[in-house]
Amino acid sequence: MIDLRLIREDPDTVRASQRARGESAEAVDTLRAADESRRSVVLRFEQLRSEQKSLGKRIPKATGPEREQLMARTKELAAEVKRAESAVAEAETTLQQAQLAIPNVVQPDVPPGGEDDYVVLREVGEKPELEKVRDHLELGEGLRAIDMERGAKVSGARFYFLTGIGAQLQLALLTMAADQAIDHGFTLMTTPSVVRPEIMAGTGFLGSHAPEVYKLEADDLYLVGTSEVALAGYHSDEIIDLSKGPVRYAGWSSCYRREAGSYGKDTRGIIIRVHQFDKLEMFSYARPEEAAAEHDRLVAWEEEMLSKVELPYRVIDTAAGDLGSSAARKYDCEAWLPSQNRWLELTSTSNCTTFQARRLNIRYRDENGKPQTAATLNGTLATTRWIVAILENHQQPDGSVRVPKALQSYLGGREVLTPVAG
């Protein structure tokens, strides 16, 4: 939810942001008008209410004709106050709708444009030179690590089993990520997979993302698509202490996504779109002035993980039109995918500035002890999808897969995963 002060004091910045995203700049004026009309009806209500209260207080002491007169006047006022009050309620609804229609203000240096207008910030590592490229599914099936067929049999398309070494590999990866996060001062959390509507709405996923979200209709609850939702909700309606720097959580959870409208896309294996996967997510609460620096730290920690698993990757600065509604800036790390000769998103880190926290009412106290809205940030440290890149980049001609050094101790010292015969 956008800051109304910004709309009042610097609407041009918001208009520019809307244009960069490819969205309506007029929405800014709609919001300004709603803000002003709300203020005027609030003023009227408060004046009437004030008169009603002060006259009402005189009634118990008044007698005779004075009392009659007061009663008559306050009775009138009661009706007027009621009308004014409903005008306020109406104006507030209008205001809120206009406010929710505007996504977060993008940071000034975010590239404008859509999905393909990202800027590559850096490319790290060497793409492997492979004579014969097997894709991750062929490799995974050879290792008896991935079972798509039975996933579909049991749960439908886009579900899978990780079996044996596949399950072990995921556990190793997530555990390594958790250890790294803990080393950097994060508090490890396992989080609820199911959340209340106000939490899901507060994190911004019920806007344009709504069709992506699983809803448990009978219970009016939602399945989370990332532990970001639960970790953002964790401190909702609280005033937290940020005086000693950002508060950091690492959430370990399964993630659920409907992937509506993506039928027929990326259907092979566990590449891009599956309904369920596991993730280790970083989440930071920070003072707004330190959010950009924290964002840089999050991306650095993602790169640390990528280098530990020895993957060639690049970092892109996502264009304005491809940002989620809560994000003011987003960096993605994409690993090389040999089987498709392209880059595959493995991590995504967003600076949501105060947008998400305003809606969830998450605040901190500034130097003067005054409550201020906090900034929130999130970033991926490892997911099931990383297995795809690891298998493909570290494959060997015989179908075996080299285990990156840092990961070996998490796999009982194994240096290579070898195909199972038969």
Add this chain to the structure above:
RNA sequence: GGAGGGCUCGCAUAGUGGCCUAGUGCGGCGGUCUUGAAAACCGCUAUGUCGGGUGACCGGCAUCGUGGGUUCGAAUCCCACGCCCUCCGCCA
């Protein structure tokens, strides 16, 4: 699924129509006293929003789980809902 209890300014509690401008205790902050500390005593101690000066200030209004209703007037009475807890039942 059934039954019961609860929801008040950080925590704990008081408050059954106007004396509530929501009291008290704890905790926290500041001060007095003290060589220092403790104790004691004194003071302060929510959030949002609107308006005015637009500097750390002044005033109004709202908020006692949420939304309605009754009333000149609601923390208090009525209705609906939400959430938390306990017990019983059922259960991977």
